[in-house]
Amino acid sequence: MELTLLGTGAPAGLPRPDCPCAACATALGPHARAATALLLDGALLLDLTPGAAFAAARAGRSLGGVRQVLLSHPHNGPAVEVPAGLPQPGRVPDGRELALLTGHRVRAVAMDSPGTGYAVSGPDGQRLLYLPPGGAPAGLEEGTAHAEPYDMVLADVVKRPDALARLRAVGAVGPTTDVVAVHLDHDVPPGAELRRRLAAAGARAVPDGTTLAVGAYEDVPDVPRRTLVLGGARSGKSVEAERRLEAFPEVVYVATGGTRGGDGEWTARVAAHRERRPGSWRTVETCDLVPLLKDEGPPLLIDCLSLWLTDAMDAVGAWDDAEWAGGGERALRDRVRELAAAVREARRVVVAVSNEVGSGIVPATASGRRYRDELGRLNAAVAGECEQVVLVVAGQALVLRG
Numbered sequence: 001m002e003l004t005l006l007g008t009g010a011p012a013g014l015p016r017p018d019c020p021c022a023a024c025a026t027a028l029g030p031h032a033r034a035a036t037a038l039l040l041d042g043a044l045l046l047d048l049t050p051g052a053a054f055a056a057a058r059a060g061r062s063l064g065g066v067r068q069v070l071l072s073h074p075h076n077g078p079a080v081e082v083p084a085g086l087p088q089p090g091r092v093p094d095g096r097e098l099a100l101l102t103g104h105r106v107r108a109v110a111m112d113s114p115g116t117g118y119a120v121s122g123p124d125g126q127r128l129l130y131l132p133p134g135g136a137p138a139g140l141e142e143g144t145a146h147a148e149p150y151d152m153v154l155a156d157v158v159k160r161p162d163a164l165a166r167l168r169a170v171g172a173v174g175p176t177t178d179v180v181a182v183h184l185d186h187d188v189p190p191g192a193e194l195r196r197r198l199a200a201a202g203a204r205a206v207p208d209g210t211t212l213a214v215g216a217y218e219d220v221p222d223v224p225r226r227t228l229v230l231g232g233a234r235s236g237k238s239v240e241a242e243r244r245l246e247a248f249p250e251v252v253y254v255a256t257g258g259t260r261g262g263d264g265e266w267t268a269r270v271a272a273h274r275e276r277r278p279g280s281w282r283t284v285e286t287c288d289l290v291p292l293l294k295d296e297g298p299p300l301l302i303d304c305l306s307l308w309l310t311d312a313m314d315a316v317g318a319w320d321d322a323e324w325a326g327g328g329e330r331a332l333r334d335r336v337r338e339l340a341a342a343v344r345e346a347r348r349v350v351v352a353v354s355n356e357v358g359s360g361i362v363p364a365t366a367s368g369r370r371y372r373d374e375l376g377r378l379n380a381a382v383a384g385e386c387e388q389v390v391l392v393v394a395g396q397a398l399v400l401r402g
Contacts, residue, residue: 001040001041001120001124001126001213001215002040002042002211002212002213002214003038003039003040003041003152003211003212003213004039004209004212005036005037005038005039005180005182005206005209005210005211006034006037006038006039006049006052006055006059006208006209007033007034007037007049007055008033008034008036008182008183008184008205008206009032009035009036009183009185009208010033010183010184010186011036011075011076011133011183012185014027014031014032014033014185014190015027015032015186016186022189023187026189026190027186027190031190031191032208033184033208034049034050034055034208035047035049035050036049036133036154036182036183037052038130038154038182039061040120040122041104042065042066043066043067043100043102044066044102044106044120045063045066045069045070045086046072047070047071047072047073048071048082048089049080050081053083055208055209059208059210059211061211063083063085064085066086067087067101067102068087068100068106069086069087069089070089070090070092070098070106070116070118071089071116072091072115072116072117072118072130072132073115073135074115092106092107092108092118093108094108094109094110094116095107095108102123103122103123104121104122105120105121106118106119106120107119107120109129109131109137110139111131111132111135111136111137112135112138113134113135113136114135115131115134115135117129117131117137118130122214126151126152126215127148127152127214128150128151128153128154128214129152129153129154129155130153130154130155130182131153131154131155131156131160131163132156132183133156133159133183134156134160135156135163136160136162136163136166137163137167140166140169140170148171148174149173149174150172150173151178151214151215152177152178152179152180152212152214153172153173153177153178153180154180154181154182155179155180155181155182155183156181157198157201157247158181158184158185158187158188158194158198159183159185159187161201161246161247162246162247164202164247165247165278166249168249169250178204178216179201179202179203179204180206181204181205196397196399199222199223200227200243200244200247201246201247202222202247223349224349224386224387224388225348225349225350225387226343226346226349226350226352226385226388227241227244227351227352227386227387227388227389227390228352228353228354228379228382228383228386228388228389228390229241229244229352229353229354229390229397230355230356230379230389230390230391230392230400231353231355231391231392231393232355232356232357232359232360232393233355235392235393235394235395236395236396237304237353237355238303238304239395240390240392240397241301241303241351241352241353242301244351245299245301245349245351246278248299248349249298250280250281250282250297250299251278251282251298251300251301252281252283252284252292252297252299252300253281253283253284253301253303254284254285254286254289254300254301254303255284255286255303256285256286256287256302256303256304256305256307256308256311257285257307281301287307287312289302289339290338290339290342293339293342293343293345293346293348293350294345296347298349299348299349299350300348300349300350300351301351301352301353302353303352303353304352304354305352305354305375305378305379306355306357308339309374309375309378310371312332312335313370315335316328316331316332316335318332318367318370318374319367319370324370332374336374336377336378336381339378339381339382340381340382340385343386350386352382352386354375354378354379354382355375357372357375357376358372358375358376383400383401386401387402388401388402389401389402
């Protein structure tokens with residue numbers, strides 16, 4: 001099947017009309033996007049949007065051969081004029097299947113929000129799934145066997161990464177599925193930042209007018225297997241780390257801070273983290289990271305290495321000068337080397353968070369300076385074993401490696 005994306009933006013387009021935000025201000029030229037509409041083999045149009053005929057002409061395509069127009073979501077605002085020669089658009093009831101004379105079969109997929117998803121099978125057997133803006137498939141249960149992965153999935157990856165997680169959980173999205181982000185809005189700055197965010201979910205975006213061959217996998221981005229996310233206090237490093245794994249069905253969240261009885265501020269911070277995380281994630285509170293890294297399984301999110309270091313320094317007596325000089329320093333180095341080696345050998349996806357404290361004020365105490373120095377060494381050791389290293393400053397992720 002041949003798919004032309006006449007538009008890849010949100011229903012209001014990008015930039016949004018009269019929106020003063022920074023993302024809209026930079027969504028110009030190749031970053032501008034019309035409302036999402038897909039032309040499949042010149043015969044099936046998924047979503048009719050303003051200017052569809054002109055968009056097709058710019059892409060070197062014609063709507064003259066379209067035999068079916070299907071809508072995926074309610075359209076707000078004035079009615080869209082149907083170009084001359086096109087059939088009236090409609091929607092297929094959930095669960096029903098439509099057979100076209102061209103050999104395409106379209107099945108309507110129920111959503112958890114207003115709208116309809118469409119699973120399309122082509123005459124040669126290729127399969128794609130198109131989801132409406134803000135929607136995820138309803139009725140999918142983890143562990144439910146799926147016939148085989150789709151060749152291509154087009155979905156609102158930015159706003160609904162959990163839709164990908166659900167599809168991965170039932171085998172509908174596999175390692176070779178080409179995941180293309182559509183319905184793109186001003187939630188993420190266009191360009192490099194959008195590409196980086198999507199790549200972490202195993203997805204990509206393409207410009208309006210792009211024609212894709214369904215079943216061609218050469219452009220599927222590789223999800224980094226090991227990532228270190230650094231940042232200062234309240235920089236957004238934990239949010240960045242969590243965002244990287246939102247599109248995966250199972251994640252083991254490793255909390256190294258433990259519990260602190262009577263500390264209300266700490267309790268509030270832990271509660272805020274838990275509320276952000278998807279309900280399908282499993283939390284493990286431990287500083288014993290090496291066995292988890294050696295095991296195979298779902299992705300690990302370790303938050304954070306700086307608290308792991310505090311526990312390790314406590315264990316070796318690092319705060320006492322005599323114990324430090326008498327073997328504590330050597331024992332800590334051994335622990336750091338063991339952890340770095342475990343990261344190197346890890347077979348599962350790992351995202352680790354750590355504080356970056358070496359650029360601020362020099363600590364006033366000897367113990368504070370010792371901790372700062374050891375955290376710098378730990379970060380460097382773990383970063384050396386990661387395919388991607390990111391520094392988060394003021395909520396903005398700067399890629400240092402990868």
